[in-house]
Amino acid sequence: MVPFYLLLLLLAAVVKGSIRYTVQFESSNPADQTAFLDYLHQHHINVTVRYTFNTIMNGMSVELSEDFLPLTPESPALLLAQTLKKCPFIHRYWPGKRYPRPNVIRSTTASLAYIDPGLPNLGDMAASAGMDVINLxxxxxxxxxGEDALAVALSNLADRGIIVVVAQGNEGRDGIARTPSPAIGEHVIAVGSVDNAYRMPQYLRVSYEDNELGSYEYALTTGSNSLIHDTDLEFVPLTQHPRQKSTMGIDYEHHRNETGCGPIKQDVFGKIVLAQQGGSCSDGQKAMEVQKAGGVGLLLYGGEEQVDDMVSLDQYPVVRIPVATLHGQDGANLLQHFRPDSDRDASKLSMRFVSHTMAIKSAGQMSAFSTWGPDPEVGTNMAEWKDDVLNFSILDLANIVARAYTTMSGTSMxxxxxxxxxxxxxxxxxxxPPVSIIRHLLNHAKPxxxxxxxxxxxxxxxxxGLVQIYDSIMASTYVSPYKISLNDTEHFRPLTQLTIENTSNITKIYRLKHLPVAAVAGYDFKKSAVPLRSGKYQVANGSVRFGQDSFLLDPSEKRSISVHFHQPRMPKELDQDAPISPLIYGGFLQVRQASVVGDNQTIQDKPLHVPYFGVLGNQYDLPILDKVKGYPYIGNADGNRIQPDDSRNEPMTIPTYNFEKGEKLHLYMRLGSPTTLLKCELIKINDDTIKEAVVGYVxxxxxxxxxxxxxxxxxxxYSVHWNGQVALDYRGSLSPSVAAAKAAALADTQGLLSSSTIKTYPADPGVxxxxxxxLKIFGDAGRKEDWESWDSLEFGIIG
Incomplete structure (x- = not known):
């Protein structure tokens, strides 16, 4: 019998006086349910069983009374967690996650499953339950x-006839080619976000003697566990202490105090603190300092460097105060009200946190946070890019906690x-079949x-574009393919066949038209190999020629039309400096349709659209290693670069490492583009022949x-903390993920070698x-010129 995995997850619905849990057992034996309850009773924990289930998995939902909640400020799940840790019927658990069991919504013709992938094999379980649509x-x-394991697994589900819909991600501010897994999967539908017409923003409203001075929008950070809406609280910015400069001229006290990285000396008890983002510590550390000083909240604003609009406190569970970030320059504007030379009495300033509905100026446009593509190989083996489709991202959620209402945004919504x-x-x-469903959606989406x-x-x-579900349902014309990838300049595909099918019972007239879209450049290679946070729009339109641009189709008739594509010219402003950022161009093949209803009479129907895109430039030429930013390099444990000492009139001193004593060599790298293979060789120069020899592979x-x-x-x-061990077989030592690398290292130390691991050996002393x-994109690992390389400084191994 295949053992079931355990998942203990905190339900999203938390009712007053109790907390609900869902438990899954080690095996599929229903007797484990009774044994589990007996185990809890033996440990003096009384729960109420809400319901049990064993069709898809063996488990139950239980409710823990408030009488048994711990009196400490720790997590309410602590009491159960300590008990369950030793429970023989449970394999493992993750408190604080969402409920993982597929919630099945059945209609007469389709089944829809909303699932959380915290449970291995959950996709297979949903498939076995007869799901037609899986929402992730x-x-x-x-x-x-696209070769990522989760992306492949979900693509395989789609090949079995199940529609898999996944979120594209909320990293739109991280620039081009950012699509994560599983959205990168070949046959899944990846969903991006369009801004809604209205939203519920949160504001800090500043007034002086009942006169409003301004309103400043803020956002609560992820992980903040309390709200500050509709409250009046005293507000204080961090002030500058007298400057104390080190011997190197660094203003430590000024720097630490401006950002809140050190102990806060001024009186912030019972107040909300305004502090600057950035500096020598994380935002979570700042929140801890404010909390220790008695502050009741932290409001962060940007400094000279561009910082994230939203920060996370997930790694700081001890932070109990709300933490929020101000947008743009609002922090600097807010500080103006507290300037010492202001003619206003700061004690008469009042602050109120409010929230209300307002129209969105960017309604109907791409959400700034929505992640965008394309994939690294821009659809070499498939007409594929991401996003597939868009929809509005603001979802009203009722009864989330204590019967409250809220709104949430993101591609997950x-x-x-x-x-x-x-x-x-x-x-x-x-x-x-999934391909037919996807074609319905994409043919009738609105640019x-x-x-x-x-x-x-x-x-x-x-x-x-934006899905138009009514038009998709009422469709009587289909176009294939439903999207087209032209690839980059070297792999350019100039010709395709477009098939239009009239599935109605009347004759239709069709006219084809080309609609170019904005081109976008995603890099500035003079600054970094890593993409810009937001792309730069350009006007660079390719041209399209149709073999036939107007024709008539009778009922149930279809026709294939040849389509010839021509790449645009590189804009002059991008043609001055080398290397040039590749330019993503594209457009829509618009299929206009009119129904013939009588002699010389037609009724115009809504047009269909087939999106296409290509890359002007070669993906192969994209730099992988971010050498412009000084990467890679060998540094110390804190990330500071190690420089050989050549300041004296003596032979250069190189760093040395005694790995037998637990010392490590720290290698730091930064990748501007993804790569299928990274190879780190340990090289020794033969003193006699002065030739290089590869000793092994890190x-x-x-x-x-x-x-x-x-x-x-x-x-x-990225960082590699090397312990001096090398593998002799490069291919056998590959790790396709961080988790795989850790598992291999653990197996190595415990001597548990398998077909997926390979033994490593300590490098001998020497220089x-x-x-x-x-490996470059599209590169061949067997060709030396397809690798981009960097050599480190020399170092010694002693011991």
Missing amino acids: SLGGGVSAW ATPYISGCVALLMQATGKA IYTSSGTQLESIAKQGA ARFHNAWVPRNDNGRDNYD YHLRLSA
Whole structure:
């Protein structure tokens, strides 16, 4: 019997006086349910069983009374967690997650499952339960390759006839080619976000003697566990202490105090503190300092460097105060009201946190947070890019906590709308293969515009456009393919066949037209190999020639039309400096249709659209290693670069490492583009022949299918903390993920070798250097010129 995995998850619905849990057992034996309850009673924990289930998995939902909640300020789940840790019927658990069991919504023709992927094999379980549509509000993380395990697994589900709808992610501010897994999957529907007409923003309203001075929008950070809406609280900015400069001229006290990284000396008890983001510590550390000083909240604003609009406190569970960020320059503007030379009495300033509905100026445009593509190989083996479709991302959620109401935004909110659209389509037209359902949606999606209102948004951002489910249901014309990838200049595909089918019972006239969209450049290679936070729009339109642009189709007739594409010219402003940022261009093939209802009489129907895109430039030429930013380099444990000492009139001193004593060599790298392979060779120069010899390969780090880095703090660079062990077989030492690398290292230390691991050996004492090589996009690992390489400084191994 295949053992079931356990998942203990905190339900989203928390009712007053109790907390509900869902438990899954180690095996599928129903007797485990009774044994589990007996075990809890033996440990003096009385729960109420809400319901049990064993069709898809063996488990139950229980409710813990408030009488048994711990009296400490720790998590309410602590009491159960300590008991369950030793429970023989439970394999593992994750407190604080969402409920994972597929919630089945059944209609006469379609079944829809909303699932959380915290449980391994959950997709297979949903498939076994007869699901037709699987919704995964799962996105984010780092960029990925289509070969990622989760992306492949979900694509395989789609091949079994199940529609898989996934969130594209909310990393739109991390720039081009950021699509994560599983959205990068070949046959899944990836959902991006369009701004809604209205939203519920949160404001800090500042008044002086009942006269409003200004309103400043803020956002609560993820992980903040209390609200400050509709409250009046005293407000205080951090002031500057007298400057104390070090011998190197660094103003430590000024720097630490401005950002709140050190102990806060001024009186902030019972007040909300305004502090600057950035500096020498994380925002979570700042929140801890404010909390320790008695502050009741922290409001962060940006400094000279561009910082994230939203920060996370997930790694700081001890922070209990609300933490929020101000948008743009609002922090600096707010500080103006507290200037010492102001003619206003600061004690008469009043602050109120409010929230109200307001119209969104960017309604109908791409949400700034929505992640965008394309994939690294821009659809070499498939007509594929991401996003596939868009929908509005603001979802009203009722009865979340204590019967309250709230709104949430993100591609995770847009995704269930699309899943619902798919279920409606299947209910109205009957079940069909995923490719047919996707074609219905994409053929009738509505293209959207950039903020200028004059250019259609880039295909890399909007995909096929905004879904129009009514038009998809009522469709009587289909166009294949439903999206087209022309690839980059070297792999350019100039010709395709467009097939138009009239499925109605009347004759129709069709006219074809080309609608170009905004081109976008995603890099500035003079600054970094990592993409810009937001792309730069350009006017660069390719041309399209149809073999026939007007024709008539009788009922149930179809016709194939040849379509010839021509790449645009590189704009002059991008043709001055080398290397040039590749330019993503594209457009829509518009299929206008009119029904013939009588002699010389026609009725215009809504047009269909087929999106296409290509890349002007070669993906092969994209730099992988961010050498412009000084990467890679060998540094110390804190990330500071190590420089050889050549300041004296003596031979250069090189760093040395005694790995037998537990010392480590710290290698830091930053990738501007993803790579399928990273190779780190340990090289020794033969004293006699002065020739290089590869001694081994640094292993046990993520070195296969490696994502690119970003401009945010969490994924700015990668680090390898090498213990002096090398593998002799490079191919056998590859790790396709961080988790795989850790598992291999653990197996190595415990001597648990398997077919997926390989033994490593300690390098002998001597003088060496590292050579880090990254395989270029479209590169062949067997060709030396397809690798981008870097050599480290020399170092010594002693011991």
